[in-house]
Amino acid sequence: MGVTDRKEREKTEMRELIRATAMKMFLEDGYAKTSIRSIAEAIEYSPGTIYLYFKDKDELLYEVQGEAYGQLLEVFKNEATSTDPLEKLRQVGRAYINFGLQNPELYDLMFIIRAPMNVDEEIHKANGGNCFAFLVDCLSDCINKKLLRINDVEQASLLVWATAHGLVSLNLRCRLKIMDQPEEAIPQILIKSMEDYLAAVTI
Amino acid sequence: MGVTDRKEREKTEMRELIRATAMKMFLEDGYAKTSIRSIAEAIEYSPGTIYLYFKDKDELLYEVQGEAYGQLLEVFKNEATSTDPLEKLRQVGRAYINFGLQNPELYDLMFIIRAPMNVDEEIHKANGGNCFAFLVDCLSDCINKKLLRINDVEQASLLVWATAHGLVSLNLRCRLKIMDQPEEAIPQILIKSMEDYLAAVTI
DNA sequence: AAATATAATGAACGGTGTTCATTTTTCATA
DNA sequence: TATGAAAAATGAACACCGTTCATTATATTT
Numbered sequence: 001m002g003v004t005d006r007k008e009r010e011k012t013e014m015r016e017l018i019r020a021t022a023m024k025m026f027l028e029d030g031y032a033k034t035s036i037r038s039i040a041e042a043i044e045y046s047p048g049t050i051y052l053y054f055k056d057k058d059e060l061l062y063e064v065q066g067e068a069y070g071q072l073l074e075v076f077k078n079e080a081t082s083t084d085p086l087e088k089l090r091q092v093g094r095a096y097i098n099f100g101l102q103n104p105e106l107y108d109l110m111f112i113i114r115a116p117m118n119v120d121e122e123i124h125k126a127n128g129g130n131c132f133a134f135l136v137d138c139l140s141d142c143i144n145k146k147l148l149r150i151n152d153v154e155q156a157s158l159l160v161w162a163t164a165h166g167l168v169s170l171n172l173r174c175r176l177k178i179m180d181q182p183e184e185a186i187p188q189i190l191i192k193s194m195e196d197y198l199a200a201v202t203i
Numbered sequence: 204m205g206v207t208d209r210k211e212r213e214k215t216e217m218r219e220l221i222r223a224t225a226m227k228m229f230l231e232d233g234y235a236k237t238s239i240r241s242i243a244e245a246i247e248y249s250p251g252t253i254y255l256y257f258k259d260k261d262e263l264l265y266e267v268q269g270e271a272y273g274q275l276l277e278v279f280k281n282e283a284t285s286t287d288p289l290e291k292l293r294q295v296g297r298a299y300i301n302f303g304l305q306n307p308e309l310y311d312l313m314f315i316i317r318a319p320m321n322v323d324e325e326i327h328k329a330n331g332g333n334c335f336a337f338l339v340d341c342l343s344d345c346i347n348k349k350l351l352r353i354n355d356v357e358q359a360s361l362l363v364w365a366t367a368h369g370l371v372s373l374n375l376r377c378r379l380k381i382m383d384q385p386e387e388a389i390p391q392i393l394i395k396s397m398e399d400y401l402a403a404v405t406i
Numbered sequence: 407a408a409a410t411a412t413a414a415t416g417a418a419c420g421g422t423g424t425t426c427a428t429t430t431t432t433c434a435t436a
Numbered sequence: 437t438a439t440g441a442a443a444a445a446t447g448a449a450c451a452c453c454g455t456t457c458a459t460t461a462t463a464t465t466t
Contacts, residue, residue: 166365
Protein backbone atom coordinates (compact mmCIF):
# COMPACT_ATOMS: atom_id res chain seq x y z
CA MET A 1 0.00 0.00 0.00
CA GLY A 2 2.06 2.92 -1.31
CA VAL A 3 -0.67 5.43 -0.59
CA THR A 4 0.00 5.62 3.13
CA ASP A 5 3.66 6.16 2.38
CA ARG A 6 2.96 8.97 -0.03
CA LYS A 7 0.54 10.57 2.42
CA GLU A 8 3.15 10.47 5.09
CA ARG A 9 5.70 11.89 2.71
CA GLU A 10 3.34 14.68 1.73
CA LYS A 11 2.70 15.41 5.35
CA THR A 12 6.37 15.78 6.19
CA GLU A 13 6.91 17.79 3.02
CA MET A 14 4.17 20.19 4.04
CA ARG A 15 5.62 20.46 7.52
CA GLU A 16 8.98 21.12 5.96
CA LEU A 17 7.55 23.78 3.65
CA ILE A 18 5.99 25.58 6.57
CA ARG A 19 9.14 25.28 8.65
CA ALA A 20 11.40 26.57 5.88
CA THR A 21 9.08 29.45 5.10
CA ALA A 22 8.88 30.38 8.76
CA MET A 23 12.67 30.20 9.04
CA LYS A 24 13.09 32.56 6.10
CA MET A 25 10.53 35.01 7.43
CA PHE A 26 11.81 34.90 11.02
CA LEU A 27 15.29 35.56 9.70
CA GLU A 28 14.17 38.55 7.67
CA ASP A 29 11.60 40.17 9.89
CA GLY A 30 12.06 38.54 13.26
CA TYR A 31 9.80 36.21 15.19
CA ALA A 32 7.43 38.81 16.61
CA LYS A 33 6.78 40.57 13.33
CA THR A 34 6.09 37.34 11.48
CA SER A 35 2.45 36.34 11.84
CA ILE A 36 0.90 32.96 11.28
CA ARG A 37 -1.34 34.63 8.74
CA SER A 38 1.61 35.96 6.78
CA ILE A 39 3.31 32.57 6.77
CA ALA A 40 0.08 31.02 5.53
CA GLU A 41 -0.19 33.64 2.82
CA ALA A 42 3.40 33.04 1.76
CA ILE A 43 2.74 29.36 1.11
CA GLU A 44 -0.73 30.11 -0.28
CA TYR A 45 -2.70 28.23 2.35
CA SER A 46 -5.22 29.40 4.90
CA PRO A 47 -4.10 30.26 8.43
CA GLY A 48 -5.91 27.28 9.90
CA THR A 49 -3.79 24.88 7.88
CA ILE A 50 -0.65 25.83 9.80
CA TYR A 51 -2.30 24.44 12.90
CA LEU A 52 -2.75 21.06 11.27
CA TYR A 53 1.03 20.72 11.22
CA PHE A 54 2.14 22.74 14.24
CA LYS A 55 0.52 23.01 17.64
CA ASP A 56 1.13 26.74 17.88
CA LYS A 57 3.55 29.49 16.93
CA ASP A 58 5.97 28.40 19.63
CA GLU A 59 6.31 24.95 18.10
CA LEU A 60 7.32 26.64 14.88
CA LEU A 61 9.91 28.51 16.90
CA TYR A 62 11.29 25.28 18.40
CA GLU A 63 11.73 23.91 14.93
CA VAL A 64 13.57 26.94 13.64
CA GLN A 65 15.67 27.05 16.78
CA GLY A 66 16.75 23.51 16.15
CA GLU A 67 17.94 24.42 12.69
CA ALA A 68 19.61 27.58 13.97
CA TYR A 69 21.55 25.62 16.60
CA GLY A 70 22.59 23.27 13.84
CA GLN A 71 23.90 26.20 11.83
CA LEU A 72 25.85 27.54 14.77
CA LEU A 73 27.41 24.14 15.35
CA GLU A 74 28.41 24.03 11.68
CA VAL A 75 30.06 27.42 12.06
CA PHE A 76 31.94 26.17 15.09
CA LYS A 77 33.15 23.11 13.23
CA ASN A 78 34.24 25.16 10.25
CA GLU A 79 35.84 28.05 12.08
CA ALA A 80 37.33 26.48 15.18
CA THR A 81 39.77 24.05 13.66
CA SER A 82 43.05 24.82 15.35
CA THR A 83 44.88 22.05 17.14
CA ASP A 84 46.11 24.51 19.73
CA PRO A 85 43.42 24.45 22.44
CA LEU A 86 43.75 28.12 23.26
CA GLU A 87 43.68 29.21 19.64
CA LYS A 88 40.68 26.96 19.11
CA LEU A 89 38.97 28.64 22.05
CA ARG A 90 39.65 32.04 20.52
CA GLN A 91 38.23 30.80 17.23
CA VAL A 92 35.06 29.66 18.97
CA GLY A 93 34.69 33.03 20.62
CA ARG A 94 35.17 34.90 17.37
CA ALA A 95 32.80 32.58 15.54
CA TYR A 96 30.09 32.99 18.17
CA ILE A 97 30.25 36.76 18.14
CA ASN A 98 30.36 37.00 14.38
CA PHE A 99 27.41 34.64 14.15
CA GLY A 100 25.43 36.90 16.45
CA LEU A 101 26.36 40.04 14.56
CA GLN A 102 25.64 38.57 11.16
CA ASN A 103 22.37 36.87 12.05
CA PRO A 104 20.74 39.19 14.56
CA GLU A 105 17.23 37.89 14.14
CA LEU A 106 18.37 34.31 14.30
CA TYR A 107 20.45 35.01 17.38
CA ASP A 108 17.47 36.70 18.91
CA LEU A 109 15.26 33.71 18.46
CA MET A 110 17.92 31.34 19.74
CA PHE A 111 19.00 33.12 22.89
CA ILE A 112 16.99 36.21 23.69
CA ILE A 113 13.39 35.55 22.85
CA ARG A 114 11.07 34.63 25.62
CA ALA A 115 9.32 31.48 24.71
CA PRO A 116 9.49 27.76 24.47
CA MET A 117 12.27 26.53 26.63
CA ASN A 118 10.95 28.45 29.55
CA VAL A 119 8.64 25.51 29.79
CA ASP A 120 9.97 22.63 27.82
CA GLU A 121 13.34 21.55 29.03
CA GLU A 122 14.12 18.52 26.92
CA ILE A 123 13.77 20.15 23.55
CA HIS A 124 16.15 22.85 24.58
CA LYS A 125 18.73 20.41 25.79
CA ALA A 126 18.65 18.59 22.48
CA ASN A 127 18.80 21.81 20.55
CA GLY A 128 21.47 23.77 22.32
CA GLY A 129 23.25 20.83 23.84
CA ASN A 130 25.56 20.14 20.93
CA CYS A 131 26.75 23.71 20.69
CA PHE A 132 27.42 23.89 24.39
CA ALA A 133 29.15 20.52 24.23
CA PHE A 134 31.52 21.88 21.60
CA LEU A 135 32.49 24.66 23.95
CA VAL A 136 32.83 22.28 26.88
CA ASP A 137 35.12 20.03 24.85
CA CYS A 138 37.19 22.98 23.86
CA LEU A 139 37.58 24.21 27.42
CA SER A 140 38.16 20.72 28.66
CA ASP A 141 41.26 20.58 26.48
CA CYS A 142 42.48 23.90 27.79
CA ILE A 143 41.95 22.95 31.41
CA ASN A 144 43.53 19.51 31.02
CA LYS A 145 46.61 21.21 29.70
CA LYS A 146 46.47 23.68 32.57
CA LEU A 147 46.16 26.69 30.33
CA LEU A 148 43.31 28.45 32.17
CA ARG A 149 42.88 30.27 35.44
CA ILE A 150 39.54 28.56 35.96
CA ASN A 151 39.58 24.86 36.69
CA ASP A 152 35.94 23.84 36.73
CA VAL A 153 34.99 22.95 33.16
CA GLU A 154 31.29 23.67 33.47
CA GLN A 155 31.96 26.92 35.27
CA ALA A 156 34.49 27.98 32.66
CA SER A 157 32.11 27.08 29.83
CA LEU A 158 29.33 29.04 31.46
CA LEU A 159 31.57 32.06 31.86
CA VAL A 160 32.84 32.06 28.31
CA TRP A 161 29.35 31.62 26.98
CA ALA A 162 27.93 34.29 29.26
CA THR A 163 30.62 36.77 28.24
CA ALA A 164 30.12 36.20 24.54
CA HIS A 165 26.35 36.27 24.92
CA GLY A 166 26.53 39.39 27.05
CA LEU A 167 28.54 41.22 24.43
CA VAL A 168 26.33 40.15 21.55
CA SER A 169 23.00 40.65 23.26
CA LEU A 170 23.79 44.03 24.79
CA ASN A 171 24.75 45.16 21.33
CA LEU A 172 21.68 43.64 19.69
CA ARG A 173 19.53 45.54 22.14
CA CYS A 174 21.44 48.74 21.53
CA ARG A 175 22.53 48.97 25.14
CA LEU A 176 26.06 49.80 24.09
CA LYS A 177 24.93 53.20 22.91
CA ILE A 178 25.73 54.50 26.36
CA MET A 179 29.38 54.04 25.46
CA ASP A 180 31.04 56.69 23.33
CA GLN A 181 31.72 54.46 20.39
CA PRO A 182 30.62 54.91 16.81
CA GLU A 183 28.24 52.31 15.48
CA GLU A 184 30.64 50.90 12.93
CA ALA A 185 33.38 50.30 15.50
CA ILE A 186 31.21 47.99 17.58
CA PRO A 187 31.93 44.66 15.84
CA GLN A 188 35.66 45.09 16.27
CA ILE A 189 35.21 46.17 19.88
CA LEU A 190 33.19 43.06 20.66
CA ILE A 191 35.75 40.77 19.04
CA LYS A 192 38.59 42.60 20.76
CA SER A 193 36.80 42.44 24.11
CA MET A 194 36.27 38.73 23.77
CA GLU A 195 39.92 38.20 22.90
CA ASP A 196 41.07 40.34 25.80
CA TYR A 197 38.78 38.37 28.06
CA LEU A 198 40.18 35.05 26.91
CA ALA A 199 43.70 36.41 27.24
CA ALA A 200 42.95 37.45 30.80
CA VAL A 201 41.72 34.03 31.89
CA THR A 202 44.65 32.36 30.17
CA ILE A 203 47.76 31.60 32.16
CA MET B 204 -4.03 82.53 39.04
CA GLY B 205 -3.89 79.36 41.14
CA VAL B 206 -6.03 77.39 38.73
CA THR B 207 -3.29 76.88 36.17
CA ASP B 208 -1.00 75.71 38.94
CA ARG B 209 -3.51 73.20 40.22
CA LYS B 210 -4.25 71.98 36.70
CA GLU B 211 -0.59 71.46 36.10
CA ARG B 212 -0.27 69.68 39.42
CA GLU B 213 -3.22 67.45 38.59
CA LYS B 214 -1.69 66.69 35.24
CA THR B 215 1.62 65.57 36.73
CA GLU B 216 -0.23 63.66 39.43
CA MET B 217 -2.20 61.80 36.80
CA ARG B 218 0.97 61.08 34.84
CA GLU B 219 2.54 59.85 38.02
CA LEU B 220 -0.44 57.65 38.82
CA ILE B 221 -0.27 56.05 35.41
CA ARG B 222 3.50 55.61 35.62
CA ALA B 223 3.36 54.05 39.07
CA THR B 224 0.54 51.73 38.10
CA ALA B 225 2.38 50.69 34.98
CA MET B 226 5.54 50.09 37.01
CA LYS B 227 3.69 47.84 39.41
CA MET B 228 2.01 45.89 36.66
CA PHE B 229 5.16 45.57 34.54
CA LEU B 230 6.96 44.28 37.61
CA GLU B 231 4.31 41.70 38.35
CA ASP B 232 3.30 40.50 34.91
CA GLY B 233 5.99 41.83 32.61
CA TYR B 234 5.83 44.47 29.91
CA ALA B 235 4.34 42.32 27.16
CA LYS B 236 1.54 40.91 29.26
CA THR B 237 0.51 44.29 30.60
CA SER B 238 -1.91 45.98 28.23
CA ILE B 239 -2.82 49.62 28.02
CA ARG B 240 -6.38 48.55 28.55
CA SER B 241 -5.50 46.76 31.80
CA ILE B 242 -3.56 49.75 33.10
CA ALA B 243 -6.54 51.96 32.31
CA GLU B 244 -8.84 49.58 34.11
CA ALA B 245 -6.55 49.50 37.14
CA ILE B 246 -6.77 53.27 37.56
CA GLU B 247 -10.44 53.27 36.57
CA TYR B 248 -10.09 55.36 33.45
CA SER B 249 -10.74 54.61 29.82
CA PRO B 250 -7.90 53.38 27.56
CA GLY B 251 -7.92 56.59 25.58
CA THR B 252 -7.01 58.60 28.65
CA ILE B 253 -3.60 56.97 28.89
CA TYR B 254 -2.78 58.52 25.54
CA LEU B 255 -3.46 62.00 26.86
CA TYR B 256 -0.48 61.58 29.15
CA PHE B 257 1.81 59.23 27.23
CA LYS B 258 2.53 59.12 23.53
CA ASP B 259 2.45 55.34 23.41
CA LYS B 260 3.26 52.21 25.36
CA ASP B 261 6.96 52.66 24.70
CA GLU B 262 6.98 56.03 26.40
CA LEU B 263 5.54 54.33 29.45
CA LEU B 264 8.40 51.88 29.21
CA TYR B 265 10.98 54.69 29.07
CA GLU B 266 9.55 56.13 32.21
CA VAL B 267 9.63 52.86 34.10
CA GLN B 268 13.11 52.15 32.80
CA GLY B 269 14.28 55.44 34.21
CA GLU B 270 12.98 54.51 37.62
CA ALA B 271 14.44 51.02 37.36
CA TYR B 272 17.89 52.38 36.53
CA GLY B 273 17.53 54.64 39.53
CA GLN B 274 16.79 51.64 41.71
CA LEU B 275 19.79 49.75 40.41
CA LEU B 276 22.02 52.73 41.10
CA GLU B 277 20.66 52.87 44.64
CA VAL B 278 21.48 49.21 45.09
CA PHE B 279 25.01 49.85 43.85
CA LYS B 280 25.44 52.74 46.27
CA ASN B 281 24.13 50.71 49.18
CA GLU B 282 25.87 47.43 48.45
CA ALA B 283 29.19 48.48 46.97
CA THR B 284 30.68 50.47 49.79
CA SER B 285 34.09 48.95 50.34
CA THR B 286 37.13 51.17 50.17
CA ASP B 287 39.13 48.35 48.66
CA PRO B 288 38.67 48.76 44.88
CA LEU B 289 38.68 45.05 44.18
CA GLU B 290 36.26 44.24 46.96
CA LYS B 291 34.05 47.07 45.76
CA LEU B 292 34.13 45.58 42.28
CA ARG B 293 33.07 42.22 43.68
CA GLN B 294 30.26 43.92 45.55
CA VAL B 295 29.04 45.57 42.37
CA GLY B 296 29.08 42.23 40.59
CA ARG B 297 27.13 40.52 43.35
CA ALA B 298 24.66 43.39 43.57
CA TYR B 299 24.03 43.36 39.83
CA ILE B 300 23.39 39.64 39.68
CA ASN B 301 21.18 39.63 42.73
CA PHE B 302 19.21 42.54 41.33
CA GLY B 303 18.60 40.59 38.16
CA LEU B 304 17.58 37.46 40.01
CA GLN B 305 15.30 39.26 42.42
CA ASN B 306 13.62 41.51 39.87
CA PRO B 307 13.38 39.41 36.73
CA GLU B 308 10.64 41.41 35.06
CA LEU B 309 12.33 44.67 35.86
CA TYR B 310 15.64 43.37 34.58
CA ASP B 311 13.90 42.23 31.46
CA LEU B 312 12.51 45.62 30.72
CA MET B 313 15.82 47.33 31.45
CA PHE B 314 18.17 45.18 29.43
CA ILE B 315 16.46 42.52 27.38
CA ILE B 316 13.29 43.94 25.96
CA ARG B 317 13.32 45.15 22.40
CA ALA B 318 12.02 48.62 22.30
CA PRO B 319 12.74 52.24 22.89
CA MET B 320 16.44 52.73 22.90
CA ASN B 321 16.76 50.93 19.64
CA VAL B 322 15.68 54.25 18.30
CA ASP B 323 16.12 56.93 20.89
CA GLU B 324 19.68 57.22 21.97
CA GLU B 325 19.66 60.17 24.33
CA ILE B 326 17.05 58.87 26.71
CA HIS B 327 18.97 55.69 27.11
CA LYS B 328 22.21 57.46 27.83
CA ALA B 329 20.54 59.48 30.55
CA ASN B 330 18.86 56.40 31.98
CA GLY B 331 21.61 53.85 32.01
CA GLY B 332 24.48 56.27 32.04
CA ASN B 333 24.70 56.66 35.80
CA CYS B 334 24.76 52.94 36.44
CA PHE B 335 27.45 52.39 33.85
CA ALA B 336 29.39 55.35 35.25
CA PHE B 337 29.39 53.72 38.66
CA LEU B 338 30.99 50.65 37.16
CA VAL B 339 33.46 52.71 35.18
CA ASP B 340 34.50 54.59 38.32
CA CYS B 341 34.94 51.35 40.15
CA LEU B 342 37.11 49.84 37.44
CA SER B 343 39.00 53.07 37.03
CA ASP B 344 40.13 52.71 40.62
CA CYS B 345 41.21 49.14 40.07
CA ILE B 346 43.14 49.95 36.92
CA ASN B 347 44.83 53.00 38.40
CA LYS B 348 46.10 50.83 41.20
CA LYS B 349 47.22 48.24 38.64
CA LEU B 350 45.03 45.50 40.04
CA LEU B 351 43.56 44.23 36.76
CA ARG B 352 44.82 42.33 33.76
CA ILE B 353 42.86 44.63 31.47
CA ASN B 354 44.06 48.20 31.14
CA ASP B 355 41.44 49.93 29.03
CA VAL B 356 38.75 51.21 31.39
CA GLU B 357 35.90 51.22 28.88
CA GLN B 358 36.84 47.80 27.63
CA ALA B 359 37.05 46.43 31.14
CA SER B 360 33.70 47.96 32.05
CA LEU B 361 32.11 46.50 28.97
CA LEU B 362 33.50 43.07 29.77
CA VAL B 363 32.39 43.05 33.39
CA TRP B 364 28.96 44.26 32.42
CA ALA B 365 28.66 41.79 29.55
CA THR B 366 29.67 38.89 31.79
CA ALA B 367 27.20 39.78 34.51
CA HIS B 368 24.46 40.45 31.97
CA GLY B 369 25.25 37.24 30.15
CA LEU B 370 24.90 35.22 33.33
CA VAL B 371 21.68 36.88 34.39
CA SER B 372 19.99 36.96 31.02
CA LEU B 373 20.86 33.41 30.05
CA ASN B 374 19.32 32.33 33.31
CA LEU B 375 16.26 34.54 32.90
CA ARG B 376 15.67 32.95 29.52
CA CYS B 377 16.16 29.48 30.96
CA ARG B 378 19.10 28.78 28.68
CA LEU B 379 21.05 27.35 31.57
CA LYS B 380 18.79 24.34 31.61
CA ILE B 381 21.21 22.67 29.24
CA MET B 382 23.61 22.42 32.16
CA ASP B 383 23.10 19.65 34.67
CA GLN B 384 22.33 21.88 37.58
CA PRO B 385 19.26 21.91 39.79
CA GLU B 386 17.14 25.02 39.60
CA GLU B 387 17.79 26.10 43.16
CA ALA B 388 21.56 25.95 42.76
CA ILE B 389 21.57 28.51 39.95
CA PRO B 390 21.77 31.74 41.99
CA GLN B 391 24.85 30.54 43.83
CA ILE B 392 26.41 29.33 40.59
CA LEU B 393 25.94 32.72 39.00
CA ILE B 394 27.42 34.56 41.94
CA LYS B 395 30.28 32.08 42.13
CA SER B 396 30.91 32.38 38.40
CA MET B 397 31.04 36.13 38.61
CA GLU B 398 33.47 35.97 41.49
CA ASP B 399 35.66 33.47 39.70
CA TYR B 400 35.63 35.70 36.68
CA LEU B 401 36.69 38.73 38.66
CA ALA B 402 39.35 36.69 40.39
CA ALA B 403 40.69 35.59 37.03
CA VAL B 404 41.05 39.11 35.67
CA THR B 405 42.66 40.27 38.90
CA ILE B 406 46.41 40.27 39.20
C1' DA C 407 -26.05 81.99 32.42
C1' DA C 408 -23.56 81.34 28.14
C1' DA C 409 -19.53 80.47 25.81
C1' DT C 410 -15.28 78.49 25.72
C1' DA C 411 -11.55 75.53 26.77
C1' DT C 412 -10.05 71.31 28.80
C1' DA C 413 -10.53 66.40 29.85
C1' DA C 414 -12.38 61.93 29.31
C1' DT C 415 -14.75 58.66 26.75
C1' DG C 416 -15.48 54.42 24.14
C1' DA C 417 -16.51 52.81 19.63
C1' DA C 418 -13.83 51.74 15.69
C1' DC C 419 -9.61 50.30 12.93
C1' DG C 420 -6.44 47.08 11.70
C1' DG C 421 -3.78 43.87 13.62
C1' DT C 422 -2.59 39.32 16.51
C1' DG C 423 -2.87 33.81 17.82
C1' DT C 424 -6.06 30.29 17.85
C1' DT C 425 -10.37 27.35 17.26
C1' DC C 426 -13.80 24.72 14.90
C1' DA C 427 -18.04 23.90 12.14
C1' DT C 428 -18.20 23.51 7.41
C1' DT C 429 -16.64 22.42 2.88
C1' DT C 430 -13.55 20.25 -0.32
C1' DT C 431 -10.62 16.68 -1.69
C1' DT C 432 -8.86 11.96 -1.63
C1' DC C 433 -9.34 7.20 -1.47
C1' DA C 434 -11.06 2.35 -0.63
C1' DT C 435 -14.96 -0.29 -1.28
C1' DA C 436 -19.08 -2.18 -3.52
C1' DT D 437 -17.56 3.70 -11.97
C1' DA D 438 -20.55 5.45 -8.40
C1' DT D 439 -20.68 5.90 -3.26
C1' DG D 440 -19.56 6.55 1.37
C1' DA D 441 -16.00 7.28 4.65
C1' DA D 442 -11.77 9.41 5.95
C1' DA D 443 -8.52 13.12 5.52
C1' DA D 444 -7.32 17.83 4.50
C1' DA D 445 -8.20 22.56 4.01
C1' DT D 446 -10.95 26.42 4.81
C1' DG D 447 -12.22 30.94 6.70
C1' DA D 448 -15.36 33.07 9.74
C1' DA D 449 -15.42 33.87 14.60
C1' DC D 450 -13.40 34.69 19.32
C1' DA D 451 -10.87 37.26 22.40
C1' DC D 452 -7.27 39.85 22.64
C1' DC D 453 -3.84 43.89 21.38
C1' DG D 454 -2.14 49.26 20.55
C1' DT D 455 -3.90 53.29 18.85
C1' DT D 456 -7.04 57.06 17.02
C1' DC D 457 -10.67 60.39 17.08
C1' DA D 458 -15.43 62.18 16.87
C1' DT D 459 -18.31 62.75 20.58
C1' DT D 460 -19.63 63.77 25.30
C1' DA D 461 -18.85 65.63 29.86
C1' DT D 462 -16.63 68.64 32.96
C1' DA D 463 -14.40 72.86 34.37
C1' DT D 464 -13.24 77.56 33.72
C1' DT D 465 -13.78 82.14 31.96
C1' DT D 466 -16.46 85.77 30.29
